[in-house]
Amino acid sequence: MSEALSHTTFNVKQIRKDFPILKRKVNGKPLIYFDNAATSQTPQQVIDTIVDYYSNYNANIHRGVHALSQEATDAYEQARIKIQKHFNAAKAYEIIFTSGTTHGINLVANGFSSLLKKGDEIIVSALEHHSNIVPWQMLCESTGAVLKVIPMNTNGDLVLSEFDKLLNQNTKLVFVNHISNALGTINPIETIIEKAHKVGAAVLVDGAQSCPHIKPDVQALDVDFYVCSAHKICGPTGIGMLYGKEEWLKKLPPYQGGGEMIAEVSFEKTTYADLPHKFEAGTPNVCGGIAFGAAIDYMNSIGFDAIVQYEHELLVYATKQLQNIEGLTIYGTSEHKTSVISFNVGNIHPYDIGTILDKMGIAVRTGHHCAQPIMDFYKIPGTIRASFMFYNTKEEIDIFISALKKAILMLS
Template identity: 85%
Template sequence: MLNIQEIRKDFPILHRKVNGKALIYFDNAATSQTPQQVIDVIVDYYTNYNANIHRGVHSLSQEATDAYEQARIKIQKHFNAKHSHEIIYTAGTTHGINLVANGFSSLLKKGDEIIVSALEHHSNIVPWQMLCERTGATLKVIPMNEKGELILSEFDGLLNEHTKLVFVNHISNALGTINPIEYIIEKAHKAGAAVLVDGAQSCPHLKPDVQALDVDFYVCSAHKICGPTGVGMLYGKEEWLKKLPPYQGGGEMIAEVSFEKTTYAGLPHKFEAGTPNISGGIAFGAALDYMNNLGFDAIAEYENELLVYATEQLEKIEGVKIYGTAKEKTSVISFNVNDIHPYDIGTILDKMGIAVRTGHHCAQPIMDFYKIPGTIRASFMFYNTKDEIDTFITALKKAVMMLS
């Protein structure tokens, strides 16, 4: 069982005031907050062994290299990848998706088909549209229902011998829906297609096992998992990573360079051109340590309590409509109140020290499905409390009264 008050002491930002009010941070689906333990790791790097990695014989470089590669191993073990070289450091989820999309430019042709879902973030739509423009492949979409669930019978009908790739998020950032990726992966593989799963929203709430899932590619960002911004991970099965060409050219990703010919380094360096976010990579490992010390089962149980409680309280407010009522969902609630614009409510809540997200959440096709401009999204993490939800509900009622 989590000791929430003790956990909250780990997060300095939770003790500040916004507009004279104690901060209530309900924008965790956009980025989570960072505990002091992870902040200390970043400070320690820049204070004590700031140096470039893999290239120096001096002590600082070797210390930095060791810490960076040990963090890679932590990430490998966390996601249960078979090899550490199947873990590619990226700048985040979007970078990882674009890396794979770029690689498939040389593997697809006209007549090939790729499938995405209606629940995707723009980062898991736009790169594939660009890929189709480059290759002549066709993009198809798994539709959703009113609850915010994918219609799997429609997915089954989309699969055929021309399907080469399937892309789906593990959890919807806009609605909180947990997608049945095990089913999707199994069906796609039977059709001969590879699968990429966008895990940006799932990794803060559960612990994916990439070998058990048998997924071909899995991507996530550290800043959703109590880590820093600007760093993330692409997991790829070794055989796929060997097939894909490098995404960027430069230092570190080469074996030999001459003006006549360049040969590329092996995995993972083939995809890691240039000086990386070294402190970010090390802190990514520290963030996973922090989360694992809490325990993902305990995190999931507590966050579900928050989800159920907040949903019950919101449903008591006249005029509230919740979007995304899937049977399987995580601690995200998207809603509107009557015909009040989400931005207006979000602005008033901010004046009361409450941070929520408003807009289309980079998931405009979902908003188009519901025929709305956007929603108010409250998203919870393990350091949030029911008392904060009570304050949020009171403030929301006041905002609605002011705007009605």
């Protein structure tokens, strides 16, 4: 990383003014929000977009001839184009609006249920969130396909030499997260995609944790499917996107039936609409889609290069301070990781520390983080997870470290 950012190039104090929630107190203390891997906070610019939609042009889209419907349709489809350009998809209709990452994964898994047969193999990694494990287990149960797992090492890195051994001509699908939500490990997805394609397998990347910190280029990655959620990227909950290569999206059958996803309907036969509407049955989360676009605009106005550099500084700063605490173990020590730190202190239960930190106004996550296989690997019940975003500060980390030491003293 280059030398520290100056306030002239990255003014975190000014950025924090965009987030109303950062002004509130919790238990009489100023809120310190270190649970960004679960959901990020929302800037005023995105909140204003939501208020504007419901105040001025709330309407159903694509069907109406009246002015409000046309305005809402235009705003919704412009948001799709913003997302297409952000991820560098070749075509806007390769962006499918979903309710979030989990919806996107299930959409693909459901589609492949008609394409797989007994004896086919699919591969996931040991670092996956439950939402990128359970749908594939269900797919294997329904098709007779076999699920295989890329193992991890104690640093929290995937063992790619074992991945090489798993790949063969029976491999049809490979699924891996871009960044581990539990450990912060940045997976070498370029290598994984290239190796999978050599045996003819399709690849889905779970980008829920990467999109707040990295600006993925789906064409450069040559990935077949990429999914993410807006609420991790300063947007609202209940909206996300699935990117799929056109050739794959045309192969997959619709996930849901209903209005909007049809071309012609009779009681004898239904034909389906073209992309993207084939996968967008029913009235969509119109406001959410528009606000997703506003969140993308906001993130790009700050700049991902600046975000990456600043968050790396926070990660290094917090890691060094935590390493000085006696009995503290950090899980996930990959050289390639983002601003997530999972740790435990001696035999103290993570929940107990998390509860005391909350009393001091500090929000962290405790538990298995929907990544129970990782916890089983380390033989622990869970961890305390502190996850940072570009609106966090070193001063907040100092307060967090001091509060953590108090909590440890109270529980020892």
